[in-house]
Amino acid sequence: MGVHPIVAQSSGRCESGGNLEQGKGTWNSLRKVTLQVYLLNAYQSLKAESRGKEEHFVELPPEICQLKIIGFSKDIGSSLSLLPSIMHRLESLLVAIELKNRLSASFPEGAEVSADRVLEALTTEKCNEWFSLERLEVLGDAFLKFAVGRHLFLLHDTLDEGQLTRKRSNLVNNSNLLKLATMSKLQVYIRDNSFDPRQFFALGRPCSVICSEETETIVHSRESCPKNGSNIQVRCSKGHHWLHKKTIADVVEALVGAFIVESGFKAATAFLKWIGIQVNFEASQVSNICSASTIFRQLDAKVDITALEKLVGHSFVHKGLLVQAFLHPSYNHHLGGCYQRLEFLGDAVLDYLITSYLYSVYPKLTPGQLTDLRSFSVCNNSFAAIAAHRSFHEFLLYDSSTLCESMNKYVDFIRTTASEKRLVEGPSCPKVLGDLVEASVGAIFLDTGFDLNRVWKMVLSFMDPVISFSKLQLHPVRELQELCQFYNWKAEFPLSKKDGMFTVEAKVTGVNVCATACAANRNGKAAKRMAAQKIIGTLKAQDYKLKSESLEEVLKSTRKMKAKLIGYDEASIDVTAPVAIPKEKLKSQEPSRSTESNRLGGSSKKTARSRLYEVCAANSWKLPTFECCDETGPSHLRKFSFKVSIDIEEDSDVIVAFGEAHPRKKEAAEHAAEGAIWYLKSAGYLHELK
Template sequence: MSEADGIVDLMDVPQHGEDEISREDLYEMFIPDILNGSWSFLEDAVILYSYNVDFHPSPADRTYKPFSLFVKSSLPLEAEKLEFDLHLAKGRSVMTRLIPTGPVAFGKDEILLAENFHELCLRVILDLSDFVSELVVLGKNSNSCRLSTLAFYLLLPVTSEGSHRTVLIDWITIKRCLTSPIFRGPTNPTEKESDDLIMLANGLRSKRDVENSLVYVPYKNEFFFVANINYEKNGHSFYKETGSSTFAESLAKMYGICLKCPEQPLLHVKPLFHLRNLLRNRKQEQREAPKLYEHFIDLPPEVCQLKILEFSKEIGSSLSLLPSFMHYLEKFLLAVQLKDRLASSFPEGTQVTASRVLEALTTEKCKERLSLERLKILGGAFLTFAVSWHLFLLHDTLDEGQLTTKRSNTMNNSTLFKLAIRSNLQGYIRDQPFEPSLFFALGRPCPNICNDETKKGLHFSHQGNEKAKTIRCSRGHIWLHKKTIVDVVEALVGAFLLDSGFKAASAFLKWVGIEVDFDASYVHYACISSSQFMPLAELLDVSSLEDHVGYKFHYRGLLLQAFLHSSYSRIAGVCYQRLEFLGDAVLDYLVTSYLFSVYPKLKTGQLTDLKSVCVNNRALAHVALERNFHKFLIHDSDAFSNDIKEFEEYSTKPASVRSSLKAVRCPKVLGDLVESSVGAILLDSGFDLNCTWKVVLSFLEPIMSFSSCHLSPIRELQELCQSHNWALKDSSKKDGALYYVEVRVIGEDINELAFSTNLSKREARKTCDRNLFLELKSRGYMKVKSLEEVIEHCEKMEPKLIGFDETHIVVISSDLEPEGSSWQSLKENQSPRADLFPKRKEPVTRTNATG
């Protein structure tokens, strides 16, 4: 299906709650426009654009027959420059690339020959059993086959006689293959015996015909490429697998085959390969040098049936690569197509590469060397940050809870899913590994014809059956989880962020349907309005607080607001929570940017674990204590003071002492202070993220060493159980205000139980998991590799603030100083009057944060 056929009206998309987002639906996948639709036969010549498929094996252990790709339109420039590795067994790989060689004219007879040869190749590598018979018909039902063919292109052998930038189709090889006996039916060979002839299972054939041919051996039920004739061996030579019997004796004894011409030289043959997915993320199972030789055996000619002339092992080597190559090329062309579609919608996105877009469209289920997982984390963090800043500035009267609700409604999974469907993104996604047996192209159409009448029977008759989900049809339908579509949206945000920056990522979000831009006046207003908190300066040493924060404020009211708790009774309805809302999102993005850039090889789960280590409430609480933020907290709660003091005393004790004490609850307010400070700095700096980045790095420097990575007890126990294939079971019940939680670990030699009671079900679960983990650890059970070990041995780069390309807003202005009367109104326990501050002007046009 072309993407134009797949436009979906958002009104037609069903509403889905968060509990339904994991469900699967059936979607039709797009085919690149450049491959969609057949060429015309109305004219005397068919003009196709040619591209040499260049193979560079490592190690250079075998020869590949040159092949060229022929398509009806020229490929986009990025596709012409495409290079990627195909990974074979035993550590071998082949770097493949395309070289444009210009248009080629095919006469009507030539295009028929080309299509028949293309069909021949596909059937040999995918439907080999067809060639056991004595007759194979090519081109049968060619017109009906075209109707069920998704992608139109030809792969043909070429000669190496032309220059690097020209193409000479190897018509001699093509015609020789197509005149093979199997395509003409059984005949009685008329050749007379001579030294140039050799006796095969299906008659006398010239040695020239036999060399570089494809033969079938019935007693083995296998096909072989004939490399050459081995004149040093015959039927009386020893069969190497036994060492004591000759070929003739072994065949007679094991299979009852009696050679009539045992004096004939043997055929030196190579087994026909089994087609494999060469895009898989293969890990070399054994650390051994790649094998530098091909596997050959010798066979008596009399047991071989000649099938296809001139079908050499070099052709076979190339054909073993081409399906994987074409599968990747199709995906890449689709990524180019989406990239061009997006770039035409917003010019900020022109710098993103097709390779990055392809990464964002490829899920981990494809089992390839790239997937959207890391981009999804980066894009998700930016999405949260961008939506948060937009809502914070747009809704200056909403509290943190209301802002959080609005943010959830704006970017929850259900909303993102509906926006993705409306934007028609689902057809670009690739969510299944390449399965060679289901490779369909011109000459090998999909047998499952899908239309309005057959669709239900093909895809819905066995709903719930996992095998039914793998059925491929002529329209390319696949089952997709709704969450997968959401992940792709976030990954595309990450792709634009990584290659093009904030402006492109924001433009993509706007294209999808999420507005995140704001007017500079909103930032001015937020800064000026903070003057209402200046009377609080009498309560603390603001300069000292700035020193502890590590930043000098232009608008000190923002700093005071960042340390104002809601319990402070002399100011009603305002506190640090709005800044905390903004700072939490900023901090999350900056930490994600740090980890993404510093650890380029870390897996998604490991990145998530590290982020949890950095920004969990306990880690941030230690930052607050280290910087003495708690001493500047403006509040009216003795309970807070006691909780903070107790936690501070506990935290300053040596680890050996803490391990023997009951864990002390971490006051949330400490982490809140760090987040609200970050939000205040971002506003005061005019949304200068570079400035905020430097301060945040100084905050988190002690944590970023990851010298002691403590995951949550729940995660620690889960990973330990996964390492040892143990089952982890839990149960809970509530008795009055208390939760009673049991957690059990069950394995081959393990059956451990822990239980706990708490007012919080989650805290009770954490206690159980912590106790179980420590017990199992004390008995010598460890994870395969701890997070500290992973970090210690992984590649580490310099930290980088990813994507920030904005010009900060100038927020300093001498005529915006707050009037003294507003200060007095606060002292009198009154809310400041709105008329004392400049009113925010609603902008006529929404612009980006460049001022």
């Protein structure tokens, strides 16, 4: 009969050299230990069936039990203690390899990214590793905006900037990325928990529980559930942990960044197609848009094209694109169109180019610092300063006296010395100046056949005053919030409005500190910024400063690397030169006016649409968007109804005005603009306009 070794488990302390005789005296007072001895009965014959196990229980005193580990030295035991950590990291790498193999099987470009880079894109900061997805996510986010924006620009050649922006937002927002990621089962690969030895188990141990809507409350303990679970969506991975929906969306962007760094645009585009985002386009689409720009050549006499080409640093093949880039929506003396679509395209191009610059030049900066630098660089204030220094406003075609006044005030302020700027309050930044820079970049990008290398070289010189960060300063509101967070203060920015003016009475309270400041401006955001700036000055005078290094100090101590255009591997499109058009055919259908009269607003009667553009420019709002919302009647008696939408950011409100049906679209849009003007006038927005 075979006997298995006896295994003893004692709840008492096991002492070496226990004496059986001493144990007899205290037998009744000792805790009893149950010892299971499994005896297997031998087969009576080869053909006989084995009988079941028999259990025998024997009670032994703990004194006779000894626990010894034989065959392991202290050094071996110390090395074995590292095994859980090694196995955890090996498991993470195997997960990345599994995803890489899946991508490779789905599209050929999937094999071009390394498993290490995939693991980096799957690992969040919560894992407390020396790498995380944050930097890749910054790069992937910029490329996603660029690729989707370019695709929509070519696909919808009749939509304006506002409509294109909304379509792009619907594709690249976190909700859509979450939906696409979960459909592709990407959430099961995400590494979002730090290593915990207490939760370690050997590889190969199967998970006995499968999460579903019915069982997730049992699988996940209440302690692991988010406190505000109603406001976020979660998905369960193979490790049964909670994932915020933004984390899953960030992983998608980080994987895009991984393909950009490891392979290039083509591989990143293939990944986006695999996950469900189409960004492809045809070369003919680019050629068609370039050829269609000849319609703007009718305004050649209004613009000094030669001087403007020297100013932007590019000799255009399609001169109409350059004219379009400096054509404001308020200018009605032509067949239609303005710079808005080019602005949409140029914004996406600049965003990626500047992100690529920061990613390559500052490899040691944290993702948060990269984001701060990008926010400082890719903003209307930075672009407007460039436009002011290069005198872009002098070439703008527009029909608005208010716009002219606001641009001149801002340009004069920008050109003053630093000491003079401290003595006066700066005017609000006209959005049109920043738009001109973006529209110019968009026009150059089209005219070069999407040759990003040529645009990259131009932007490096174009944006040098900005990307050199010689005058780096965080937004005052952001700076004040960081200061309050450091000292555990509370900041409040109550906003009120009266007679078209916004007033912010900012207040900071905390232990032994109370600072207030008041600022007024026609723009609510500007008033908030001014109030925050005043409080920061007051607190700094009391020697309240952040103990950590400022971003400017970090940049001074950081070694800069060579700037690189990351990932660009596309071939430029051959955009042929347009057919020359005789000058006599370039005359505008509207009565021509002198350039100077045009720039100063002119004396001709303004349309309601022009008036509406003036209101938006004066209040620093986004430009109004017109849309044909209804068509009625038979084909030979068609009538059109238009609506106009105005986004008032300060009030977090969108005004929509509908016009009556008209047989001509231009008349229908004009009637909608008249309705919007009436409402804005009654709301007090027009009291200062002439």
